[in-house]
Structure formats: structure tokens, C-alpha cells
Amino acid sequence: MTTQVTSPVRVRATDAADQPERTPELEALYRTFEKQLLIPLWTEIGELMPSQPSSKALPYLWRWQDLLPAAAQAGELVPVGRGGERRAMALANPGLGGRPFATPTLWAAIQYLNPGEDAPVHRHTQNAFRFVVEGEGVWTVVNGDPVAMRRGDFLPQAGWNWHGHHNRSDRAMAWIDGLDIPFQHYTEATFFEFGPDEVETREAPEHSRSERLWAHPGLRPLTHLRPTPSTPLLAYRWEYTDHALSEQLALEADGHAVTVEPGHAAVRYTNPTTGGDVLPTLRTEFHRLAPHTETSPRQETGSSVFQVFDGSGRVTVGAAGWTVERGDLFVVPSWQPLSLATETGMDLFRFTDAPVFERLDLHRSHQEGTQA
């Protein structure tokens, strides 16, 4: 029976208690199903509809002290240019079958640019951002607007905007790219276009035009009054983030309940035209733990990637746990409880796919000792 042989479909054979008895008639029916490209729910339901989220992704840690030398070696051996487009090395979660995916939805990579190099201009529907844990000297040029990248800066860049990078300095620079590549790959709805091989401008201003227009708290240019799906602000500078977090801890010390939990300050990066997330599929946050702080375990649908920005501490994700320090990246799969602890203080950048879940009414979270 050639059709049977070539059919890509197999009905799961099992003698489990909740399955019908495997009579010859049933086996014949299963062969009919396979020919017709049908699969019964009753053999699949356990895996497809578990009682609670069970992620294939594993909690995992990548150490900056390993990543950076590997990236530097790529800087020596691998040119950056058209076709490959970026000298970026993606975190590949060991649970995800060898795909370059940090979690089922999130891409996290270290990108490396030598002095004088250009990463060529292109655009894609994937939403992206860069976060800088150390170094400076690169400008990312977004739709012709040159945006300096420096330690602590968060630089979002929404889908379908032209962008390239160039290193104006005499030192190589590395940073983290975060994108929704795995999610958009899954959705099979992506578009990509090549632009010029070199960035449109070599100007290297202290502040991008987007900042000069938008980085004023609570103020909006009268020429830009419509809400936009993604943030128009291309750089969220470290000085503001740092200041916001310090103030939260200072207010807490004065007795005001403004922190997530004792010693745990946090901000979300937002789109000033809506107050919502910076990108339609990606949420980004910065968390600061004061010395001697331990967070209570929290579970959330959807996945996260964290990078330790400063300090050090102990991270527990489900059954896994690591001691972490500056630059280390770790992954929190869906519904795995996360807790953080530090003796000396720790700063962490976080990005997640939470907007996907919230916009589709699929978000749930649970924190120990709290309701809902």
C-alpha cells in the first residue's frame, strides 16, 4: 500500500487505560485515518492539552565570560556584510531541538561589530531591540536617524523600519539583540527587504532625533499626536533608567509602597504614545534588587530572557539555579517559577513575550502568597 507508506501521518499506538482496545478493526480504522490525513484527538490530548503549561524550553544560563570571547573570535573570522547581514550569535535553548531560539518565541543574540565596520541596511517585519551591557562607539541608524549605543541603553526598533549599524570608534563593541524571530517564524507572516550596504549617514550625534523629539517626560510633539503601535523613541538612556530605579528604592525607604516587593524596584519601558509596551510582541523591563533582597517565586505564562546588568546574585528557575554576574543571560520558560536573590545588589534587564499573551487574553500569573 504505497499511500500508507508515504503518508506523513501516524496514529499514536498505545495501550493506555484511557485508549480504546487495540482490536484489528481499530487498527484498520487507524490506517484509514492515516490515509485520509486524520489524527484522533484521544491519542493526542495528553500532550496537546496538559493540565498546566509544560514548556519544552529549559531554564538555561549563558555566561558573558564565554559569550564575549566567542563573539570576539567571530569578529576575527567572520566578515559582516550582505547576505549574512549581522555578526550575531543566537542563544539556542537546549530544549528546542537545536534551533537558534532562546525560548519558543524569543530570539536573544550577542552581536559584535569591529571598528569601522558597517552592518548593512535592511528591514524586516520582526520587532527588535538592542541592549548594551558594556562598551560604546556604535551608532544604529534607524530610517536615517543615527542612535548612539552605550552601556545601559535600551534601543527598540519596530518591525519594517530600515536599519543598519556602524562602529565609529577604534574598539570593537558587543551588545545584545532581542527579537521576536521565533514567534514570527512560527506565524509564517514575515517579510524582509535589503537596503544599502552602508548606513545612510556617518553622523554620530550624542542624541538621536527621536530622543530630541520624544525623550521629554510627559511631553508630546504637537505634530505627532496619533498613537503608534510601536514606540517612536529609539533610545531609552541609562541615566533615566538608573535614576527611576534609585528613586523607587529611596521612596520605599521613606515608607511609600512603590516597589514590586521589598527591595525590588522595577520599571517597564513604554511607548509614550500609548503608555503600553514598546513593541507589539515584546515587553522590556529593568529590575533592581537592593542588597539583601530575595524575591518571592513568581510564575507567568510566556517566557523571558534576563541579562544581569550589574552586581551579582542567585537565580532560581524551577529546579534550576545559578549564581550570576554581570552580562550573564538566562531564560525563564513559561510557567516556571522564578526567584532572585542577592547579597550585594543586582540590576537586571528583562524581555518577554507578554504582549502576545495579554493581547490574546491568554495571560496568567501567580506569585506565592498572593491572589490571582
Add this chain to the structure above:
Amino acid sequence: MTTQVTSPVRVRATDAADQPERTPELEALYRTFEKQLLIPLWTEIGELMPSQPSSKALPYLWRWQDLLPAAAQAGELVPVGRGGERRAMALANPGLGGRPFATPTLWAAIQYLNPGEDAPVHRHTQNAFRFVVEGEGVWTVVNGDPVAMRRGDFLPQAGWNWHGHHNRSDRAMAWIDGLDIPFQHYTEATFFEFGPDEVETREAPEHSRSERLWAHPGLRPLTHLRPTPSTPLLAYRWEYTDHALSEQLALEADGHAVTVEPGHAAVRYTNPTTGGDVLPTLRTEFHRLAPHTETSPRQETGSSVFQVFDGSGRVTVGAAGWTVERGDLFVVPSWQPLSLATETGMDLFRFTDAPVFERLDLHRSHQEGTQA
């Protein structure tokens, strides 16, 4: 090096023009990447970031005349009950590696219930609906509200509501289930809970309570004024759908531009509390083609499943094409151009994952001869 051997990660080996030369140093670097669970973008970008959507799913047709007998045989051989939960057989797209997925995001199955049988009560975060191409006699009981199912009816049922089905008649009944199982499986954010083995009530009213409360055009009970993420109306009856479509064609005949294109009437099922889609992840529509109508090819990001409800015609999806008739189900993968043609008239039910794309700002469409 045992670590290398067990690492799930492999860097793609290729001599393509846009790849760096495969020197021993590069190969050594790639082994380092693998050890560190890193994958370069430059070996993956072609597949991950194509210039336009390229779906793994294939256009495919399932014929009702094949589906129904297979389901009937399952009715004889496979009991329905706790564990297996439903006597449902899912369409398995031949491009999707033997998974029971009609498209990467959508589940479509034929469900079959014998006289007197109960499909046990459960609830899950997956959003679901039923559509009836023929037959009657089953009531689906949603949170204790019994909803009759009859030819032409569309019966949505949002995630996390208790539901079971029972067949009150003396004849077996089959219908189509549509769910976002593949999408929610991908998101790893699903919850499932068992309820009683039998439905809460054997009442079999003509109209469900939800209809008595909600199926009045433009009217809303004063006790239910908040928008809800999913529709509170549990049955969209055929008489209304049929009437709405007839009126569109009659208005078109009178010279009013109310159809999608000449001879092509269509309605979307909506949530009366918002005017938006019935379910957060699923869009459902009904299309009617007048005799001698041919639609112009249309591309859309995201995927669809159609069921022919009545009449017959010719369907073209990308390079594939079929002559279709009552009950036949076919799949339109992302960005594959679809056109429909009929000599004698054709009615089609459609469901898609479009809300996912629209809510995440990822939706694009293109119709021949039109802009954007």
C-alpha cells in the same frame, strides 16, 4: 569531547557564497558555538527571515464523503469518555510533520456523537467553536446552558468555560470543531481541567439562555454592560446568517455597494459587546457566492480553513486547485493566493487566525487589482 557529542546544537555547514570560508579556524569556532549553545544568524537567516511568507503548511482538501464514513466507523469502535474526552478526528496538514494541525495555528476536526452519548464536561484555555454542516440532535452544554446544534449554526465557546455535549436524538450526529489548539500548544500557556462525566442538564430547549439574552440585533441587557474578550452569544443561528447574506446580494442587485466584490456576499461573526471577533484568537466568517461568480485572488498573512456549506465550485490555493462540494474542507496557508469560482452558487464557512495577526500588528493582505 563528550560535551560536543551531546550538545543539541549544530551549526549549519554550507559553502554558499554569502557564508564565510570554511577554514579550520572557522570550523573550530563553530564547535565552540555548539558547545556554548550558540547558533550564528548568518547560517540561518535565509530560512528564518525570508523575503515573504513561506508556509510549511500545504494547501490541502479533505472530502466530506471520506470524513463522514471514517467518523461513523469511529462511532462504532471508539467509546467516548473520560481521558480521550471527545470522539474527534483532526485534519493533519501533510506539510506539518504528522501533527494533528490543519495549519500551524488552527485545529479542525470532525466530531461524532452517537444517540444518547455524552462527551464529558471539561474546560481548557483553548478557544473553540462548532460548526454544523448537517444533522441535528446534539446539545452542547456550556456552563450549564444547553445549546442546540443544527445545520448552519455556528457555536462559539471561549476558553475556560465548562462544556460537554450530549446527543438527545436517535441518530448519530457529526460536526466540525475549530480550535486554536496548535497556536496555544505553541505558546505553552495552556490549562485544562476535568468536570463531571455527564453534562449538567438533559434539557433540550430550542434556544439557549445565551441566545435569549443576546440574540437581539443592537440590544444589550442592562445587566451585562462591560466588554468581554469573547462573545457571550453561544449560538449564531443559520436563519440569521442566511438572511444577512441574501440581503447583501439583494442590495447589490439594487445597485448598492455592500458586497466584497460582485456576487460575493460575506459576514463576519462578532462579539456583540465589542463589535470585534467572537474569540480572541479566532475569526469566523460566512461567504456566499452567487451563481457565475469568480473572486479575485487574495493573499493574507495567517491561515484559514474553509468548509463548503452548500453548492459547489472550484477552489484555487496557490498552485493547488480542487472542485469542491458540500462538506468539503480545505486549507489556505499564509500568503497563498486564494480564489473561488462557482457556476451554480456556493456557500462557505471560514475560520482563521487573523485576530492574532491584527492584535500584534502583523496583519497584511493583498488583493489583485487593489492597493494595500
Add this chain to the structure above:
Amino acid sequence: MTTQVTSPVRVRATDAADQPERTPELEALYRTFEKQLLIPLWTEIGELMPSQPSSKALPYLWRWQDLLPAAAQAGELVPVGRGGERRAMALANPGLGGRPFATPTLWAAIQYLNPGEDAPVHRHTQNAFRFVVEGEGVWTVVNGDPVAMRRGDFLPQAGWNWHGHHNRSDRAMAWIDGLDIPFQHYTEATFFEFGPDEVETREAPEHSRSERLWAHPGLRPLTHLRPTPSTPLLAYRWEYTDHALSEQLALEADGHAVTVEPGHAAVRYTNPTTGGDVLPTLRTEFHRLAPHTETSPRQETGSSVFQVFDGSGRVTVGAAGWTVERGDLFVVPSWQPLSLATETGMDLFRFTDAPVFERLDLHRSHQEGTQA
């Protein structure tokens, strides 16, 4: 000092305890204020900022048995045509200084059209609707779409749409017009334009095009998918309203909590494109009291006009109270407690300015025996 004499401003003279002593210096300062067109807050605050709403409008009742003969007399003596535009007589609340305003924000008038007459076509930014307590034979033509008017029908018509009316029958017809004329008059933002003297069409179809396109519960034409600020449905027919209310009472009798309070069914007319109010400034509802029902007193910011559609009962508004019957209209000023009681059952149509309050975050309500 001529300037003083002609200044329109006077500072309130009072010896109240909370006022500064009226020394000659103070009086001179007050004269300076007047010259400069300044008024102190301290002499005005009591009236401007009361501890709770205190409406100038009075609870008041207009009896249909008085209104209809007066309107009929106008039908004999007053032609309808260009300039006067409509043979409409507005309820003038006795607390509002002789203005033709039912409440500070709402216009309510009885309009009367003789057989064969046309009310000429015009458009204005004011939002309007018609409600028919008895009679038939008139078609209102909105943007060329003829809409039959019959007992129990509610016919909204958003600002800036062309509209005229014509009486196709051999009997005069009267109905109620509701508009936001007082509110828009206050805002000083209104536009008005004349159209043809006669309606564009004498067609008199059973159903308007808008109904044929939109009056299908939960269904939306695929050609009209954007939310619109006002409802596209031009007629909400009595049969649907009546049925929705009967079903609520029947469900209540079966033990389901779907009524506002025991014996009190109610629906809100909504915009099917949003689920919200039919018009941006006007809310409309229909209430049915079963026999032997008494509602508990309810206060709300904003004002309402009710018309008794059927049955009879007792209305209490603050200190006022009346026995009412078919066609009677009464006014509920802001924050005045309203309660309704009936022995034999009573149907009421209601319209209010509630959207103004809700959209500006000014809405408050209080029902006896409930929180917030």
C-alpha cells in the same frame, strides 16, 4: 466712571460669615475687580462648587393627552417647510429659564407630520433620534435610505447625516424627537446645512437598507469592519425590543439573574460596531416592569427623559411624583433619586446624556441598598 457702569461684571455683595468684612477698602477693590472683569472665587464658590449636584432643572411631567392635541393644532395652523424645518414642539423644563430644553443637555419634542407632507432635508452636527409611541406612515430618509417609522421603533440618526421625513399615509403621525441640542448649543460647536426641500426618494420599503445590512444579531458585513462613532443601524424595531424584554423576564422566572432587579427587565440600544452607545452623546434604553414591581431609588449624575410606552404606574423623582400612562413624558434631573412602581406592568423608553459623563470620567451613580 463710564467703564464701571458698563462692565457686565458685578461682585456679589454679601455679609455672610465666610466672607471678608465689607470695609470701604474691600468695596473699592471689588470695584477694581469689576473694571478688570475679575470675579473672586470666595463670593461664588457656594453656588459653583456645591457639595453634591443640585440641578436647576425640575422634575416635570408632560401628558400625552395634552401634547398630542396641541401638536395636532399646530398641524392645522403651522406649515412645515424651509426655515422652520420641522413641526416640532419642545418640552421646556420650568427650571431652565424658558429655554426649549427638557434638561440642561437634552431636547425632547413632539413632531407632527400631516398626510403627504415633507419635512425638508437638512443636516446638523446635533445627534438625534426618533421614538414612536403610536402611529405609522412616515418614512425618515437618512442619506437617501428610507426608514419606516412605526409604534415601538427607535430610530437613531447621528450628527451630520442628511435627513428629511415624509408622510406616505393618509393619516397624520406624531412621534418623539430626542437630540443633544441643549448640550451642543452650550458647547458652541455646531454646524448646520440645508438640503433639498423634498426627500430624495418616495420609496417606502418595509425595511431600510441599513437594517438589511446590519439588523442581524452578531453579524457584520465584511465591507464594514471599522468601528464608527455612531451606529450604522437606522432602525431598532419594536419586535426585537419586545422579545428581548420578554425573554429577560422569562429567564428571571426560571431563576436566572438577568434582570436589573426583580421584575425589572431592561435593554440598552447599542452601536453594533463597538457594543457601546448608539450616539456619542446620547444613551437610549428600554425598561419593562412586570406587574407588581417597584424599583429601588437610584441616583445618577446627568439627566434623563422617559416616555411611558405602555401600561401605567407611579413615578417618583426626588420630591415629585406622578401617576403616568401611555405617552406621558417625564424628566429626571441630575442626581435626583428615581423610582418606578406599577401594579399592572409598565414599559418605558429612556434617553440620557450618560455618554457625556462616562467619556469624561464624570459619571457617578448610587442605588439604595448597594455599594458605589
Add this chain to the structure above:
Amino acid sequence: MTTQVTSPVRVRATDAADQPERTPELEALYRTFEKQLLIPLWTEIGELMPSQPSSKALPYLWRWQDLLPAAAQAGELVPVGRGGERRAMALANPGLGGRPFATPTLWAAIQYLNPGEDAPVHRHTQNAFRFVVEGEGVWTVVNGDPVAMRRGDFLPQAGWNWHGHHNRSDRAMAWIDGLDIPFQHYTEATFFEFGPDEVETREAPEHSRSERLWAHPGLRPLTHLRPTPSTPLLAYRWEYTDHALSEQLALEADGHAVTVEPGHAAVRYTNPTTGGDVLPTLRTEFHRLAPHTETSPRQETGSSVFQVFDGSGRVTVGAAGWTVERGDLFVVPSWQPLSLATETGMDLFRFTDAPVFERLDLHRSHQEGTQA
């Protein structure tokens, strides 16, 4: 006929061409109308439904050099305290019948506080803000949070928050209060409550807690993620406003189209939780005209109050026009064309009732030489 005599209603007597002939029968009918508290539309329509907005408010200018001395005199003669609540003197538009209203919807007053004085704590549903054209030394305490007031600062304070002011310095201070008092007075939906006679705290920090939590561009505390109808940020400091405007002009000089029109920079104050207006009924903006700038005439529904913050220039509002300088306040009634011109540069603060119009779908504007 006593009823006639006491009826507050009079039908307008006129022999205009579009009115019915004043026969004895008609006069008798009009008397009937009056007895029944009815007013015909046809005698009123001209005034109620004009072809375009015709505001009763007049364009008018108040000079700071007059206001400040009058306020200072009040500082000598009028105590501030419970009952009068505030030493505030409101601009009374000469077209508004002697009411303390700058426009039909807007309240604008100069408030004056002597060294050491407290304006007592209260709360009201009216939305308010302060704007400081000169001076410092006062802290406004909002829900216990002390907010310094200094030149150029904009200090919003939403309805129903407790607030008082105290002057910590040894000099008197004056500032501008803007509120929606006239609008809320019209709506008859206001509540007011007294708090303590003195402010809760004499602390005088450089920055309020609200700033420490919220004045970080694009950053949002994780503990405050819900949209709020009014801004949580209690001070928009001059340094940010000034910087944002300078940058707009600098970007314009570099060839970027970021200004309203050549030489005309402007920002809107926004609620960081939504990107929308700071208060549900009030919009506030700051405009900067570069030297040698003239704006093109612009009409808008709704009214505005401007205060010149710096520089000088020429203002034209409809038929009125003035030369203005620092501190001067002027009023732009609905639909009156406004243009501004300056030789030496001019900074202006503006507040309007625009949110009322936009949220109720009543907003229209027209700028010469542009569409819509």
C-alpha cells in the same frame, strides 16, 4: 389666567418670513404651548442651530500688569481660609453675562498666597491645574504629596484628589489656576468635600513623590501599570518643556519637519499612562514662536485660554487684536480664527476644552491653506 402669567415659557413673537402668519388662532396656540411648557422649534432654530459656531464669549485680553496688583491688594484685604477656600480671582468673559467664566467651559483665575499662608485642604470633582508665570515658594500638597511650584511649571491635579497649598517662603506668590468649573457647573454633576484647614505636611522637597515615580521619559513603575483617566504626574517642570521646544526648533533648523509650521514649536502635556490628555476635560500645551514668526489663522471648535509666558508679540482673534507681553492672558472663543506673530520670539502656555470635543466626536478644526 394665572397659569399663563406664571409660566416661565414664552414663545418668541416674530413676523419673520419663515414664520407662520400670526393669526389669532396661532397666537392662541402659542398660549396653549406656553401653558403646557412647550416651545416650537421653528421660532428657535435660528439661534439654536446656526450654520456655524457663534460663541457668546468674546475674544478678550487681561493684562498681567493689571491682574497682579489687584491680586496683591486682595492679599492685603482678603484672608484665605475655610469657606472662601482660595484667594483666587477669575477672569470673567464680558460676553458671558457676568459669570466668572473665561469661556463657556473654562475657568482661569489668578491665585495669590502670602508668606506663611495655607489655602485649606479640600477636594472636588472639578479638574484643575496650576501654571506659574513667575515666582516660587509655594508647595501644593496633593493627597499628602508636596509639589513645589516654580516659574514655567505646569501642575495638573485631577478631580477628587485632596489638595491644599502653603507658602513656605517670605514672599507672596501668584499663579494661574485653570479648571473646568464652568463645564462641570453646566453638567450639574459636581461634588465637593472639605478637608483639614492646614496642609498635611510642611515638607518642601525639590521634587514631589509623583515626579520621582513618573518623570522618567518612557519609563513606568511596575507597580502602576493600569491606565488612569488623569495623569499621575503632578509636576511638568519648565526645564523639560523648555528643552523639548528648543530641540524642535533646532531639528527644524536641521531640515526636519517636526514643527507645527515654520518657527512654531509646540508640545502637549500628556498622561504617561495613556499618551492622551493630562485631564479628562482639559488639554494643555506649550507653544514657542521663534523670532519673526507668524502663524497661519486656525479655527477650532471649543475654546482656549492662553498666557504669554515670555517674549512679546501680536495676537489676532477674529476681529480683535492685541499686542501682548509676559503674563498677559487672552481668550479664544469657539471657531474664532487665531493667529500669532512675533518679532522677538514668544512663549505661550495654552489650555483648552478640546478633550470634551474629541471624546464626544464633536471636534472640528480648520487651518488656512490646509485640508480638514
